[in-house]
Amino acid sequence: MSGTTENQPHSALHGLEYHAGVPVPHGKLALWLFLSTEIMFFTALIGAYIVLRFGSPAGTWPSPHEVHVSEWLGAVNTFVLLCSSVTIVFAFENARQNAPRNAKKWLWATIALGCLFLGIKAGEYKSKFEHGIYPRAPRSLLYDRADLVYLDGVKAETRRLMEQGGRAKNASREDSTTGAGQGRLGLIQSGLIQWTERTVGRSNDPLMRARSIEALAWQIYPDSFGEIESARIEKFIQGETDWNRQQLIQLEWQLAECQSGLKEIQEQLEEKLQVLKSIDAGSKDKMIKAARKRAQTELSMVKKNASTATLRSTELTVERDFLAGRIEAVAELTPEQSPHGINHRWGLKLPMVIPGGNTWANTYFLLTGLHGVHVVIGIIAFLFLVPMTLKEERSALVENVGLYWHFVDVVWIFLFPLLYLF
């Protein structure tokens, strides 16, 4: 049983001992120096996070559930790291007691817990990636606000997904992305995206333009909208749908009128043709010739009317189908049927509006990633200890690696509340 200071080589010569500036073994001194730089490193990182987090205005930092952060997984990971801290303490104690086999057992336990931590972390990363949350473009599907850039992003992504679906169909194989959502892409494109584009393009009201893109973002991913905003958008969509229904009825009337008109014109056309046929084409009688000319003029006028009416009817049909598509899209894709939005319901990955989401993703991946790198280095350091016999003379080494490991634990102690609970 030896104290820390007695690990020094000349500890037997009390009184005549050479005292360096700091009365600790060199290895430990070096490690503490390193750790003091690490303190500054992580304080800077965590400080940057705190400043960004608290500097963001209210409502512009995603809450954990918006970005698929599971609080209890964070708590479990905290527990795992705490356990690993205790196991490495026991490994050190056993090495100090000259019990290398027990020390080795505790060392293995520490390595296993470190790997478990990394495994849980990898699972958490995967759940982010599955929802299109990446630290940066082009993979990241996060947009900070619902504006024209966002609308463009949704449009491009939908087109990409449709092309992908087409290719998968051609290759006639099952793809994970070609699920129920693939069938909805057409409706999403016409009923949501094209509609929004047209509204934005035609309206002179800036509020109308803003609301319609907001409504699109809300339909795709409503989780990032507050209650008040959701209610506002729901009201907007309700108003729009009511108006669309009226428009649709009017359109149907107009279309019916137009088609009956078209029928009349067709009858006229046939009548004129009959008249024209009945007139002898070969006759040289002046009267007959004049009658023939008149009939031809009338026919061409009726023909002109017919083409105008056909054009009008086509226009009305297109407009009616567009409106009907919009009403269907709202009825079928609106969050009343799917409270977590289109992405969640149809398993799609369309761009989402999460205010502050990109800053969040950057800080989250940077902090947890750098911490993860430290965990990996710690595990590698432990693996170097594995082939050694962990006797008393090795205990200083175990202690040093342990110090590093505890420091990694301390960093996580701060990251857990900051990233998961705030």
Next chain:
Amino acid sequence: METKTNHLEDGGKDPHHDSKDRKRFFVVIFLLLCALTLTSFWIANSHLMETRAVGWTAMMAVAVAKALLVILFFMHLWWERRWKYVLTLPALVLGLVLVLLLVPDVGLRTDTWSNTRRNAAPMSIDTSSSASSDPQINFP
């Protein structure tokens, strides 16, 4: 806690305990850490978060307590000599100064809003006011 007072009586030097006592002591620290983790989890889901600043402060206080437990006992700083201050305090002070300097400059930058900034802000800043004065939209 008996073991802890023993350490205190040792005047900050590494005690020559029997190892069972030491191990029991570390298990007690571990249990304390687990309890504190649960505490911060509880705070996050309690009424303290109604005033967010209170909840955040409480959670940070718990985190500092946990970090102190780990640093003092698992990393043996409690039993080290005074060199520990030379290596840890300057680093800590430098780190904190960095954060404290940034807070008024960057961290509080959104406490007051100019009109230009308000107009350029993401959509959900004035949630309360915009709901009450929601203007009527005419279709089309």
